[in-house]
Amino acid sequence: MFSSTIFLSLLFPLTITAQSCGTRCALYTLAWSDQFDGNAVDTSMWNYRTGPRLASYQRKENVEQIDGELIITQKKESYQGLNYTAGGLISVPNFHYGYFEAYVKLNKGGGWHNAFWLMCGNGSKTVYTNTHTEIDIFEIETSKPKEMINAMNFWLGNGNRASGYSAVHRPRKNSTEWNLHSALWTEERVVFFENGKLVWDYTFGPQAWTHNYINIWLTTVANAAFGTEDSALPSSMRVGNVSYYQKDYYLTSSTLCFFDNPSSANCPSNAGYSETGSGWTTSSLSGYTKKLSTRYVTGSSNAAATWSLSSLKVSGTYDVSAFIVVYSNSDPKAKYQLLKNGQVVQEDIEIDQTKGVNRWAVIASNVTMNTGENWAVRVKASGVGSIRADTVKFIRTA
Ligand SMILES: *[C@@H]1O[C@H](CO)[C@@H](O)[C@H](O)[C@H]1NC(C)=O
Ligand SMILES: *[C@@H]1O[C@H](CO)[C@@H](O)[C@H](O)[C@H]1NC(C)=O
Numbered sequence: 001m002f003s004s005t006i007f008l009s010l011l012f013p014l015t016i017t018a019q020s021c022g023t024r025c026a027l028y029t030l031a032w033s034d035q036f037d038g039n040a041v042d043t044s045m046w047n048y049r050t051g052p053r054l055a056s057y058q059r060k061e062n063v064e065q066i067d068g069e070l071i072i073t074q075k076k077e078s079y080q081g082l083n084y085t086a087g088g089l090i091s092v093p094n095f096h097y098g099y100f101e102a103y104v105k106l107n108k109g110g111g112w113h114n115a116f117w118l119m120c121g122n123g124s125k126t127v128y129t130n131t132h133t134e135i136d137i138f139e140i141e142t143s144k145p146k147e148m149i150n151a152m153n154f155w156l157g158n159g160n161r162a163s164g165y166s167a168v169h170r171p172r173k174n175s176t177e178w179n180l181h182s183a184l185w186t187e188e189r190v191v192f193f194e195n196g197k198l199v200w201d202y203t204f205g206p207q208a209w210t211h212n213y214i215n216i217w218l219t220t221v222a223n224a225a226f227g228t229e230d231s232a233l234p235s236s237m238r239v240g241n242v243s244y245y246q247k248d249y250y251l252t253s254s255t256l257c258f259f260d261n262p263s264s265a266n267c268p269s270n271a272g273y274s275e276t277g278s279g280w281t282t283s284s285l286s287g288y289t290k291k292l293s294t295r296y297v298t299g300s301s302n303a304a305a306t307w308s309l310s311s312l313k314v315s316g317t318y319d320v321s322a323f324i325v326v327y328s329n330s331d332p333k334a335k336y337q338l339l340k341n342g343q344v345v346q347e348d349i350e351i352d353q354t355k356g357v358n359r360w361a362v363i364a365s366n367v368t369m370n371t372g373e374n375w376a377v378r379v380k381a382s383g384v385g386s387i388r389a390d391t392v393k394f395i396r397t398a
């Protein structure tokens with residue numbers, strides 16, 4: 001299904017829009033999806049979750065695709081000092097704001113902690129060294145099949161949690177039946193849905209905690225705290241499909257990597273961002289979201305930074321804004337341009353980066369953009385003060 005979607009979209013402006021969250025998801029179109037067709041996990045889309053967690057050891061041998069479903073098998077099996085094995089998948093691509101959805105049926109029998117959740121990760125471990133955010137679209141202890149938890153967890157990067165918030169829903173449809181779980185993550189909030197019904201609306205602005213790139217996790221682990229029901233094993237967590245729908249594009253100058261090894265190919269990208277002129281440096285001033293670094297260069301009149309959407313995915317009307325990082329020694333006459341396929345379509349909007357508060361500044365409104373076009377924002381230094389670069393957003397309005 002996914003590969004045919006990609007194929008068709010090259011020939012026709014075909015778009016699949018999100019359905020299960022009503023008008024809130026208007027204009028969100030399918031950007032990444034797995035229907036789990038075929039007889040093997042597509043490892044260009046997924047890494048395996050491996051290693052110990054709670055009472056089970058996670059193995060790739062426990063993860064299969066059968067009859068169009070992802071099957072993660074829970075076993076009573078001694079492995080690496082633990083008495084159970086299970087597994088999980090973690091998406092290879094990382095994502096930002098959008099609508100995330102999965103169709104899931106859980107095992108009968110207690111003692112398993114199952115989840116569809118969002119956090120940076122590539123399967124190597126559960127703890128990463130940078131500050132990051134975890135969004136749990138559902139966590140279900142199978143001992144309580146009619147109880148579902150939605151949660152937000154804010155991590156410090158040293159293995160410790162700064163804070164966490166959750167909502168518990170009960171009673172609900174039994175998790176041993178098929179349920180559609182989803183969440184819409186925007187710059188202002190995360191809204192959770194179950195079977196198309198809004199269940200939790202959590203306000204989550206970019207200064208509340210880091211809005212970093214995240215990966216999709218589909219996982220099951222044995223939880224000894226709830227007493228694993230051995231008589232029900234082997235059993236499985238089944239997933240019919242999982243999807244990511246996107247509306248807006250955020251491009252950032254941040255070089256902060258959420259993995260331990262910043263040279264890892266799996267690091268969240270600052271793809272689309274480039275600098276010209278020498279002397280660009282990472283600043284200690286943060287920008288639109290907490291903990292993400294920004295960039296600056298001082299006294300260089302030929303310096304510029306460009307945020308470029310190499311090939312727009314979906315035609316529409318967009319508003320374009322740049323985040324202004326204000327500081328007393330910044331550039332008082334920074335000039336912002338909008339470019340289409342390399343040509344300037346809107347000249348020099350002058351913005352004083354020394355005045356006011358950190359904010360989004362509108363660069364262009366109601367711009368008609370078409371699939372395949374390259375759209376970019378460029379900021380040029382005046383040569384006075386330090387020009388600062390952070391994030392640019394393309395917000396689809398129609
Ligand atoms: C595994 O099961 C054995 C036998 O019941 C028990 O002695 C051991 O403590 C269990 N291991 C763990 C890690 O729970
Ligand atoms: C959930 O459904 C399973 C059958 O799939 C059943 O055994 C179990 O009792 C149900 N649980 C509740 C709390 O209704």
Ligand SMILES: *[C@@H]1O[C@H](CO)[C@@H](O)[C@H](O)[C@H]1NC(C)=O
Binds near residue numbers: 180240241242243
């Ligand atoms: C996933 O499956 C559910 C249930 O059939 C369906 O509502 C949803 O549209 C499917 N998503 C995709 C992208 O196929």
Ligand SMILES: *[C@@H]1O[C@H](CO)[C@@H](O)[C@H](O)[C@H]1NC(C)=O
Binds near residue numbers: 047122259261
């Ligand atoms: C995950 O990233 C780490 C670096 O932090 C790397 O050592 C490891 O090989 C990566 N694993 C996968 C499956 O890509």
Ligand SMILES: *[C@@H]1O[C@H](CO)[C@@H](O)[C@H](O)[C@H]1NC(C)=O
Binds near residue numbers: 365366
């Ligand atoms: C953009 O379009 C909307 C709806 O047509 C209109 O209300 C608004 O004034 C326009 N904004 C600009 C800056 O042209």
